Amino acid sequence: MTNPLYQKHIVSISDLSREDIELIIKTAARLKQQPEPDLLKGKVIASCFFEASTRTRLSFETAVLRLGGSLVGFDDAGNTSLAKKGETLADSVQVISSYTDAFIMRHPQEGAARLASEFSSVPVINGGDGANQHPTQTLLDLYTIYESQGTLDGLKVALVGDLKYGRTVHSLAQALSKFNCEFYLVAPSALAMPDYIVEDLEEKGVVLHQSDDLEAVIPECDILYMTRVQKERFDQTEYMHVASKFILKASMLANAKSTMKVLHPLPRVDEIEVDVDHTPHAYYFQQAENGVYAREALLALVLKPEFE
Amino acid sequence: MSEKLQVEAIQQGTVIDHIPAGQGIRILKRLHLESAGKRITVGMNLPSKNHGLKDIIKVEGRMFTEDEAHQLALFAPSATINVIDDYEVVNKFTMQLPDTLEGVFSCPNTNCISLNEPVKSFFYISNKTSAESGDSVVKMRCKYCEKSFSKEVVVAS
Numbered sequence A: 001m002t003n004p005l006y007q008k009h010i011v012s013i014s015d016l017s018r019e020d021i022e023l024i025i026k027t028a029a030r031l032k033q034q035p036e037p038d039l040l041k042g043k044v045i046a047s048c049f050f051e052a053s054t055r056t057r058l059s060f061e062t063a064v065l066r067l068g069g070s071l072v073g074f075d076d077a078g079n080t081s082l083a084k085k086g087e088t089l090a091d092s093v094q095v096i097s098s099y100t101d102a103f104i105m106r107h108p109q110e111g112a113a114r115l116a117s118e119f120s121s122v123p124v125i126n127g128g129d130g131a132n133q134h135p136t137q138t139l140l141d142l143y144t145i146y147e148s149q150g151t152l153d154g155l156k157v158a159l160v161g162d163l164k165y166g167r168t169v170h171s172l173a174q175a176l177s178k179f180n181c182e183f184y185l186v187a188p189s190a191l192a193m194p195d196y197i198v199e200d201l202e203e204k205g206v207v208l209h210q211s212d213d214l215e216a217v218i219p220e221c222d223i224l225y226m227t228r229v230q231k232e233r234f235d236q237t238e239y240m241h242v243a244s245k246f247i248l249k250a251s252m253l254a255n256a257k258s259t260m261k262v263l264h265p266l267p268r269v270d271e272i273e274v275d276v277d278h279t280p281h282a283y284y285f286q287q288a289e290n291g292v293y294a295r296e297a298l299l300a301l302v303l304k305p306e307f308e
Numbered sequence B: 001m002s003e004k005l006q007v008e009a010i011q012q013g014t015v016i017d018h019i020p021a022g023q024g025i026r027i028l029k030r031l032h033l034e035s036a037g038k039r040i041t042v043g044m045n046l047p048s049k050n051h052g053l054k055d056i057i058k059v060e061g062r063m064f065t066e067d068e069a070h071q072l073a074l075f076a077p078s079a080t081i082n083v084i085d086d087y088e089v090v091n092k093f094t095m096q097l098p099d100t101l102e103g104v105f106s107c108p109n110t111n112c113i114s115l116n117e118p119v120k121s122f123f124y125i126s127n128k129t130s131a132e133s134g135d136s137v138v139k140m141r142c143k144y145c146e147k148s149f150s151k152e153v154v155v156a157s
């Protein structure tokens, strides 16, 4: 039977059903256990980064190469004739997709991937479009949560740090709301979760706890998802005061559940002290590694009709 | 006898009545009514029984589509559309919010890809009732950047 993601565009996490997400997770777990080095043999994948994003690009390109596919593309559109000649994205996509079997893209403008999906003759995979979507980050987060907890259902998840501008926590919360998870929103008031997301979650019946006390929340949760509080959002003294409350230290983990895992989309700056790395709770480097398997799973599913 | 319209009657066409005063010209532009080469009369700041002052637009020889009526519902929900044939009002459109709207307003997000590419703007429209005031709140979500805006923000930008 043809899998439901075959030849589909992966633009926004909200396009994916609970069943789609479960299929991707199952596939990622399988590819992690049993590598398939010839799966994409003969396939040419475009990797077009209209803005630089080294980690995301390396993770995607590793996924393609580990499945035996070939790559064409660029890592910074500023160096290409596309930018110099002022071609529209729509035209670039039509041409490049006619050469290739799938189109991975990152672009500085919001909506770029949706637009590309309307002009591409092959599946588009969104590697981030401006401040909008980054669905593969959310999928690797979901896979990592599943891997570390054995389920996505009914978990207590603390989202910590910059919940206002952090698109990864927005998408993650929206995706986990399909799995009856409960959230602790831990943020300085200036960086609280936007109202429209809170309303959306409440409408779906999700239980939310708002807090600015990180240490009090730690014993309650199964997942502690840390994000960076950016200096630029505050003046300097205010930053010192605010950020210190949202820095995770190993000593704060004493009362955590033994299975609790700390995640972070990386790169971290100083919001997780290095002494946390040596606790059994640290899971952010496994999380980054899982990005490759989540992306392998997507590529396999959009390009292989029978793959499940 | 048809309902009496305040500006000179037309034989056949469309009359948009009860437009909030000052909105007539904007509606003309948004719906590109002026480009069809038809005779158009715009009345501004006319007395209105219910609203104090109103604008009115009459387009001769052109019938409104239901789609255009839906678009109008966004920026002038109190307006009425009268279809005229042989000097009589033969149909009145009721205003209804569309589910989607293509190509009328541009996306207020200045970093939205739809602004500089060969595509029409596209919004999903939702109408909720505010829990606090009980008023209806119309939100428009851009298909491309996925941002949600209040109707007022989109109409004004």
Ligand SMILES: [Zn+2]
Pocket (backbone or CB within 6 Å): A111, B107, B108, B109, B112, B113, B114, B142, B143, B144, B145, B146, B147
């Ligand atoms: Zn937009």
